[in-house]
Amino acid sequence: MSDVGHQLEAGSRHDLRVGLSPDAPDEDSLRDDEGAFGYVHSYESSSRYDGPGLRMVLFVSGCLLRCTYCHNPDTWHLKDGTKVSAQHVLDRLSSFASALKALNGGLTISGGEVMVQRAFTQRILAGAQRMGLHTAIETSGFLGDKVDDRYLNAIDLVLLDIKSSNPDIYRRVTGRDLAPTLRFARRLADMGKPTWVRFTLVPGLTDDPLNIEGIAHFIAPLKNVERVEVQPFHKLGEFKWKAMGLNYSLSTVEPPSPEQVASVIQQFRAAGCNAY
Numbered sequence: 001m002s003d004v005g006h007q008l009e010a011g012s013r014h015d016l017r018v019g020l021s022p023d024a025p026d027e028d029s030l031r032d033d034e035g036a037f038g039y040v041h042s043y044e045s046s047s048r049y050d051g052p053g054l055r056m057v058l059f060v061s062g063c064l065l066r067c068t069y070c071h072n073p074d075t076w077h078l079k080d081g082t083k084v085s086a087q088h089v090l091d092r093l094s095s096f097a098s099a100l101k102a103l104n105g106g107l108t109i110s111g112g113e114v115m116v117q118r119a120f121t122q123r124i125l126a127g128a129q130r131m132g133l134h135t136a137i138e139t140s141g142f143l144g145d146k147v148d149d150r151y152l153n154a155i156d157l158v159l160l161d162i163k164s165s166n167p168d169i170y171r172r173v174t175g176r177d178l179a180p181t182l183r184f185a186r187r188l189a190d191m192g193k194p195t196w197v198r199f200t201l202v203p204g205l206t207d208d209p210l211n212i213e214g215i216a217h218f219i220a221p222l223k224n225v226e227r228v229e230v231q232p233f234h235k236l237g238e239f240k241w242k243a244m245g246l247n248y249s250l251s252t253v254e255p256p257s258p259e260q261v262a263s264v265i266q267q268f269r270a271a272g273c274n275a276y
């Protein structure tokens, strides 16, 4: 633990951060039973896009998916993050707590994938709740089977990314299986956990009306899903792929038009979803 004491970096999800903890374990072999320390990309202190009210958003490192449109490939590996203590994160959070509460917000942990560092993020979420803050995570749900109900009890809202309803498209987008995400969505529904579903609209990749129909019909009966957010694909992360020597396959794909986005929102609404 020689590198304990590194500082949590304020900044933006759009900052490129690589190679900050070269001795970190691989994300698929991490054992963080204690969760006293973890690997973090950065945090934003005043987001209005990641849950209700004003939010501090903590971007943790480590992800097992490889989404072709990922904006933050510099969050895939623990070694690219900064090693910090959970207490350090909570100390930083406490300095914003009264402002976040006054503006009906709280803490959102995003990534990367929050559930790669389960003990670390659980400590932070539980600590935020002790401060009286609303807590949220953004997740693909891929590791949902790995967390117990105690983990979920420290979360007031789940922002669940459902990237496709079709297993083949899901695998093409993420490199992984769809089934764990749908299993996690059903579990959240069974426990009545407030959930916002997020869907990224990528022309030529996720925009097949049948794909959207499948997501809409899966979500519509789930009473815990308070809203569906349709997020237009953008290329703000392309420079990271290039800087990291990765092959970005969507260079020639343009973001969807406002009309395309509106039509997909309408499709979700027609199925009975509260879509934006």
Ligand code: SF4
Pocket (backbone or CB within 6 Å): 063, 064, 065, 066, 067, 069, 070, 071, 072, 073, 075, 111, 112, 113, 140
């Ligand atoms: S799940 Fe999120 S962080 Fe992971 S590859 Fe996909 S978009 Fe990137």
